[in-house]
Amino acid sequence: MNGKDLPGRHKKAIQGTLRYLIDHPDAKDTVEGILKWWLPEGSVGGGREEVEQALDFLVTRGWLTKRGRNPSAKIYGLNKERLKEIKRFLR
DSSP states (O other), X not given: OOTTTHHHHTHHHHHXXXXXXXXXXXXXXXXXHIIIIISOTTSOTTHHHHHXXXXXXXXXXXXXEEEOSXXXXXXXXXXXXXXXXXXXXXX
């Protein structure tokens, strides 16, 4: 999968994550927490793998930060310096 087709294929996970972070800019969580708390139940059809790919895409764009080395302990959060760009993307 290349970066160009990722946004379309993972649109719900990308938009849901970004919308949550706009409303809760200090939120930080793991993939499990994001699935449970940030994204409405049933909003992401591909589950964990889809969310992980969407998060990695957002980190690559510089819109999210990622901390931690262990896959189960990676913590994601908003890069507040890119908030204006994120809001433009969501329009």
